[in-house]
Amino acid sequence: MKHYLSLKDIDSLPQLVAEATSLKQRPDAHKALGKNKTIGLLFFNNSLRTRLSTQKAATNLGMDVMVMNFGNEGWALEYEDGTVMDQGTSEHIKEAAQVVSQYCDIVAIRAFASLTDKKKDEAELVLNGFKKYASIPVINMESSVGHPLQALADAITLAEHPTSKPKVVLSWAPHPKALPHAVANSFVEMMQRQDANFVITHPEGYELNTEITKGTRIEHDQSKALENADFVYVKNWSGYTDYGKILSQDPEWIMTKEKLGKAKFMHCLPVRRNVVVEDAVLDSDQSLVIEQANNRTYAAQIVIKKILENL
Numbered sequence: 162m163k164h165y166l167s168l169k170d171i172d173s174l175p176q177l178v179a180e181a182t183s184l185k186q187r188p189d190a191h192k193a194l195g196k197n198k199t200i201g202l203l204f205f206n207n208s209l210r211t212r213l214s215t216q217k218a219a220t221n222l223g224m225d226v227m228v229m230n231f232g233n234e235g236w237a238l239e240y241e242d243g244t245v246m247d248q249g250t251s252e253h254i255k256e257a258a259q260v261v262s263q264y265c266d267i268v269a270i271r272a273f274a275s276l277t278d279k280k281k282d283e284a285e286l287v288l289n290g291f292k293k294y295a296s297i298p299v300i301n302m303e304s305s306v307g308h309p310l311q312a313l314a315d316a317i318t319l320a321e322h323p324t325s326k327p328k329v330v331l332s333w334a335p336h337p338k339a340l341p342h343a344v345a346n347s348f349v350e351m352m353q354r355q356d357a358n359f360v361i362t363h364p365e366g367y368e369l370n371t372e373i374t375k376g377t378r379i380e381h382d383q384s385k386a387l388e389n390a391d392f393v394y395v396k397n398w399s400g401y402t403d404y405g406k407i408l409s410q411d412p413e414w415i416m417t418k419e420k421l422g423k424a425k426f427m428h429c430l431p432v433r434r435n436v437v438v439e440d441a442v443l444d445s446d447q448s449l450v451i452e453q454a455n456n457r458t459y460a461a462q463i464v465i466k467k468i469l470e471n472l
């Protein structure tokens with residue numbers, strides 16, 4: 162693997178999931194692979210799971226890890242070519258990416274959508290800027306458009322609960338803040354590669370990018386979508402057509418124990434209790450959220466391992 166920018170960088174999802182599951186049995190088995198190699202983790206946004214699990218994954222592979230909260234501590238970066246930099250930005254991505262490439266063997270980047278400018282968000286200026294100007298592999302730790310490490314962890318979690326052609330539902334939930342589409346997009350792309358009955362449910366107006374959801378069933382009646390579900394993945398996202406807007410906070414869309422039925426509950430975390438999902442769900446043995454978070458380590462580890470093997 163050269164880079165891990167999206168799920169498109171995976172040749173065979175079932176094979177990668179199987180290898181990640183095997184790594185989980187012996188996380189230190191490849192400690193020599195990353196000896197004298199350094200990964201730089203650059204965070205333009207907050208994190209708990211991504212930061213710690215990626216650091217743990219790299220450490221399991223014997224790598225040195227440098228972490229930088231770029232959003233607060235780095236120079237404000239310029240991405241446009243030919244700009245007269247007499248305003249707020251202090252350093253161009255061209256220099257920054259080349260400099261980081263001298264210190265690190267792999268760079269991983271978290272840079273969320275602004276949710277104010279769809280065109281700029283979809284251009285993935287930070288991720289693609291590093292891909293263009295860095296001379297080292299780049300890993301996406303959640304960008305404007307996707308969160309492929311989360312989706313890989315979710316695929317590992319699903320595989321650990323084998324069900325013949327499961328019914329999996331991605332169910333929108335209310336949230337007081339406008340959230341990006343990245344987790345939902347990558348979950349959809351991952352599910353499109355599974356042998357599953359996959360349904361997305363959300364209020365009208367919350368359609369995701371149809372380029373991503375095309376071919377996938379969308380059901381606006383949540384109760385109909387949830388009928389006989391085996392797994393329910395709950396996630397808020399803001400408007401895509403009406404970009405970045407909160408169009409509804411309808412509490413009827415919260416996930417309850419009653420709605421969940423016998424299904425397993427999934428969420429990427431962090432989650433707002435009793436807004437997105439009831440306590441009774443999260444505190445039940447139907448919740449897989451802690452397993453999903455644990456699998457973030459092995460998703461990151463298999464990706465870093467594949468990239469190290471290709472250096």
Ligand code: CP
Nearest residue numbers: 208209210211429430
């Ligand atoms: N799921 C996830 O990416 O968690 P963090 O935002 O805490 O990294």
